[in-house]
Amino acid sequence: MAAYQISVPGPVTSREAGQMRELLNQQAARLERSGFSCCLEEFDQGTRTVFYIQNRVAGEKSEQGLRHSLGRAVADYYLAVNEPNLIRRIITQDFHYWNPGESREIERYAYHLLDDSEAEEPSHRRRKHWMARQIAKYFCNHRDLAVDGYFQFRMKRYRDILMKLVEHAIDEYLLDQEYREFIDLLRYFVSIQQPKVPLVHVLHIGIRRFRLLDGEGRPLQMKEMDHTVEELMDQVTSHEDLIVSTLLTVAPEQVVLHTRNREENVVCTLMQVFEDRITICNGCSGCRHLKGREDGFVPKG
Structure with a gap:
């Protein structure tokens, strides 16, 4: 043996x-x-x-x-x-x-x-x-x-x-x-920026598809991008960066994010950048429109 x-x-x-x-x-x-x-x-x-x-x-x-x-x-x-x-x-x-x-x-x-x-x-x-x-x-x-x-x-x-x-x-x-x-850097910019609008609703309609509404549920009217924001976002390479740059330009006091997928990269990015200015909707009458429907959204409250 x-x-x-x-x-x-x-x-x-x-x-x-x-x-x-x-x-x-x-x-x-x-x-x-x-x-x-x-x-x-x-x-x-x-x-x-x-x-x-x-x-x-x-x-x-x-x-x-x-x-x-x-x-x-x-x-x-x-x-x-x-x-x-x-x-x-x-x-x-x-x-x-x-x-x-x-x-x-x-x-x-x-x-x-x-x-x-x-x-x-x-x-x-x-x-x-x-x-x-x-x-x-x-x-x-x-x-x-x-x-x-x-x-x-x-x-x-x-x-x-x-x-x-x-x-x-x-x-x-x-x-x-x-x-x-x-x-x-983006978080710091948000912290020193004066809010321009009181509230923005972000509709996360699908993968890489978003819609921005004001506090009354109307499509957000964008002005020309802030020059500082434009410099910050010179390295925009994705839809995630684009939605962040748009929100930086609008400078909302509060952001409400309506999403069905909290684990998606863009959601995590928004939460990190806007910190205490952003909340995720826990379900409202308008959230039923997130699955493919963009019209008729009625924001909560």
């Missing part, structure tokens, strides 16, 4: 050894429930902890089950211990983001991308299954595995994936920073 050795940096009392021990014990219990069994021992070897795993049941099926179990344990360990450290090193050493606050934010973006099932990068579950299969294949021809060395020398392709992921995360981070700065 074959025996395998898995080693991790640090003595048996280290956090790394404790995590690997827990994961191997979980897989051993899983094997027991499946009718198989293995013997698990551990010992210090220099500055490393070595886990010695021996199959107690003869047969290829048992060996295959053990190899897959070891693959899952090592994959879980890597995702919990090595991957976060590698992502941090890429952020600081490869892209030179040394500021702890910035690097933590970029790391958060990176994990959001990794865990996004619709993103190009592999999700946590897919990464784990892929790694577990690769490690199980490795154990078909080898009996010893140094976890850190294995991922450093045999998983270079995966490191390239993480490099591209971090680069994508940095792009997202910088775009979001620009957006926040722009929102702060």
Whole structure:
């Protein structure tokens, strides 16, 4: 019956050894429930902890089950211990983001991308299954595995994936920073601006479709755009920006937003820019006209 050795940096009392021990014990219990069994021992070897795993049941099926179990344990360990450290090193050493606050934010973006099932990068579950299969294949021809060395020398392709992921995360981070700065600028402009009209109703009729009404429910009459607003909105690139620029020009004392989709980007943008000047209607007689009908809107109160 074959025996395998898995080693991790640090003595048996280290956090790394404790995590690997827990994961191997979980897989051993899983094997027991499946009718198989293995013997698990551990010992210090220099500055490393070595886990010695021996199959107690003869047969290829048992060996295959053990190899897959070891693959899952090592994959879980890597995702919990090595991957976060590698992502941090890429952020600081490869892209030179040394500021702890910035690097933590970029790391958060990176994990959001990794865990996004619709993103190009592999999700946590897919990464784990892929790694577990690769490690199980490795154990078909080898009996010893140094976890850190294995991922450093045999998983270079995966490191390239993480490099591209971090680069994508940095792009997202910088775009979001620009957006926040722009929102702060617009918010400041709203705070110092003298109101020109008492109330504006914003009808969010559909995706990227809006209508502005005055307090009496009449179409809002627009004057020429304020020069300061025009300068602020030089970077208008979307319908969201257009509706914001229009409201900045009108400068209402209060805005009532009638919408069926509070999660849409434009709604979030309006709420951030106008803050205490804007409220979302909780339902009025005119809201029934939001689904495709623009005429006959009667605002609440």
